[in-house]
Amino acid sequence: MTKNPVQNQPLVKYEKVSKKFDDLEVLKGLDLDINQGERVALIGPSGSGKTTIIRMLMTLEEPTSGIIKVDGTPLWHKEVNGKLAPADENHLRKIRGDIGMVFQQFNLFPHMTILRNVTEAQVHVKGIPKDEAEKRAITMLEKVGLGEKVDAYPLQLSGGQQQRVAIARAVVMQPKIMLFDEVTSALDPELVGEVLEVIKEIAKESDMAMILVTHEMDFARDVADRIVFLHGGLIEEQGSPKEILENPQSSRLQSFLKRFLSTT
Amino acid sequence: MWDNINVYFDILHKLLPAGWMTIKILVTSALLTYLIAFIAGLGRVSQFSIIRTLTMIYVELFRGTSLLVQMFWIFFALPAFGVEFSAFWAGVLALSLNYGAYASEVVRGSILAIPKTQTEASIALNMTRWQRLKLVILPQAFRIMLPGLGNNSIELLKGTSLVSLITLGDLTYRGLIIQNTNLSYTVPVFILLLILYFIIALPLIILVRRLEASASKGVAKV
Ligand SMILES: Nc1ncnc2c1ncn2[C@@H]1O[C@H](COP(=O)(O)OP(=O)(O)OP(=O)(O)O)[C@@H](O)[C@H]1O
Numbered sequence: 211m212t213k214n215p216v217q218n219q220p221l222v223k224y225e226k227v228s229k230k231f232d233d234l235e236v237l238k239g240l241d242l243d244i245n246q247g248e249r250v251a252l253i254g255p256s257g258s259g260k261t262t263i264i265r266m267l268m269t270l271e272e273p274t275s276g277i278i279k280v281d282g283t284p285l286w287h288k289e290v291n292g293k294l295a296p297a298d299e300n301h302l303r304k305i306r307g308d309i310g311m312v313f314q315q316f317n318l319f320p321h322m323t324i325l326r327n328v329t330e331a332q333v334h335v336k337g338i339p340k341d342e343a344e345k346r347a348i349t350m351l352e353k354v355g356l357g358e359k360v361d362a363y364p365l366q367l368s369g370g371q372q373q374r375v376a377i378a379r380a381v382v383m384q385p386k387i388m389l390f391d392e393v394t395s396a397l398d399p400e401l402v403g404e405v406l407e408v409i410k411e412i413a414k415e416s417d418m419a420m421i422l423v424t425h426e427m428d429f430a431r432d433v434a435d436r437i438v439f440l441h442g443g444l445i446e447e448q449g450s451p452k453e454i455l456e457n458p459q460s461s462r463l464q465s466f467l468k469r470f471l472s473t474t
Numbered sequence: 475m476w477d478n479i480n481v482y483f484d485i486l487h488k489l490l491p492a493g494w495m496t497i498k499i500l501v502t503s504a505l506l507t508y509l510i511a512f513i514a515g516l517g518r519v520s521q522f523s524i525i526r527t528l529t530m531i532y533v534e535l536f537r538g539t540s541l542l543v544q545m546f547w548i549f550f551a552l553p554a555f556g557v558e559f560s561a562f563w564a565g566v567l568a569l570s571l572n573y574g575a576y577a578s579e580v581v582r583g584s585i586l587a588i589p590k591t592q593t594e595a596s597i598a599l600n601m602t603r604w605q606r607l608k609l610v611i612l613p614q615a616f617r618i619m620l621p622g623l624g625n626n627s628i629e630l631l632k633g634t635s636l637v638s639l640i641t642l643g644d645l646t647y648r649g650l651i652i653q654n655t656n657l658s659y660t661v662p663v664f665i666l667l668l669i670l671y672f673i674i675a676l677p678l679i680i681l682v683r684r685l686e687a688s689a690s691k692g693v694a695k696v
């Protein structure tokens with residue numbers, strides 16, 4: 211966060227990143243750049259490694275090999291005498307502050323009010339004074355349409371409301387990049403729209419980069435600068451929403467989209 | 475059996491100071507038990523394997539041997555190695571180390587019962603390890619462990635009667651002396667002992683019931 215990003219340097223860079231779970235090779239040497247402020251939608255069949263890609267960036271899953279760089283600094287490695295050694299918790303914490311994530315199952319803190327959910331990390335992690343942090347939290351909660359719910363507990367809210375709180379909790383930390391992992395797939399269909407609207411709104415107002423794992427193709431078309439289609443642990447095809455959704459090249463993407471559009 | 479109510483009052487009068495001793499042992503051991511339980515319970519889930527191993531050895535050692543033998547060790551055997559405790563502290567120490575080992579399992583279990591996704595959410599907010607534990611995991615684990623720790627304290631109360639075997643004048647000890655000096659008091663003494671132990675346990679029993687009720691309500695309300 212201290213140094214200025216080099217001009218044109220991608221914010222996030224996956225270099226030959228592989229991930230194995232025991233014998234299952236989920237990613238096979240992924241190369242992927244995310245630019246400052248860019249919105250990238252990840253699509254692909256179930257099990258193609260979409261979640262794994264963003265969990266590795268959130269430091270929840272360690273790559274088996276390869277390097278992930280954030281602002282040019284390796285995330286999972288630190289340089290010791292010119293060599294790359296495995297990163298320790300201190301190193302991870304330095305970089306993690308630039309990254310935020312919203313989970314499929316919201317993962318709010320059930321023992322805290324909505325306000326405290328959105329305030330706690332500001333105070334304890336960023337050292338923002340409590341009244342200031344609460345002001346920012348309330349502004350953020352009003353933005354996601356939950357200004358009246360500040361004193362409620364998570365389990366008193368609908369899934370859509372909980373997910374909007376989770377978005378507020380992550381965005382209020384002002385990361386450089388936000389990760390969204392199928393944030394509407396645990397919701398009842400009638401609650402999906404309100405959450406997607408909130409994300410679109412935030413995308414419009416801020417210059418955060420975003421990686422959005424989604425099955426909502428209309429949403430991807432609206433928000434994304436680029437859509438990346440994953441298959442078998444590699445990028446099969448990528449391009450602008452128009453290119454990917456209207457003029458898919460590979461037969462796998464064509465059949466994925468066809469299957470997809472026919473089921474919705 | 476109820477022919478001579480005065481006998482009961484006479485025995486009760488002699489037992490009450492010993493009841494006070496039992497309560498003193500109970501409260502002191504309970505405080506020490508919970509302190510040990512927390513340290514050992516957190517040790518069992520430490521990121522450092524040495525700490526995990528050492529606390530596991532402690533827990534299994536004290537769960538795997540008898541409380542009475544532990545008490546005898548501390549009171550009768552340790553002085554041979556130059557470590558001497560009064561009967562009170564030997565009793566309290568043995569009770570706390572023994573029940574602390576059991577209670578640490580309650581602490582450990584309740585920490586492990588908190589879903590991993592809660593830790594992941596707090597990592598995503600860039601909390602330190604200590605902040606994750608203090609702000610997110612322990613407050614939730616606490617509700618789960620309370621009924622278990624309450625039950626543990628009821629067990630502890632029953633365990634206190636063993637201190638009578640290291641010459642400490644608790645309820646059981648005093649009751650046995652009264653019964654020994656006048657065998658016709660046998661029935662009244664044991665009836666009164668039951669009642670007195672139950673009266674001491676009653677607040678704990680009610681507390682545990684309340685804690686169980688509030689724990690089963692979930693975590694929506696603080
Ligand atoms: N912790 C884990 N241990 C073992 N296998 C795992 C683990 N996490 C993921 N996997 C496996 O890795 C593969 C890729 O998982 P991932 O969650 O990244 O896929 P995905 O593209 O997000 O799929 P979906 O659309 O179903 O969410 C799957 O086969 C999954 O079962």
Ligand SMILES: [Mg+2]
Pocket residue numbers: 260261262392
């Ligand atoms: Mg997934």
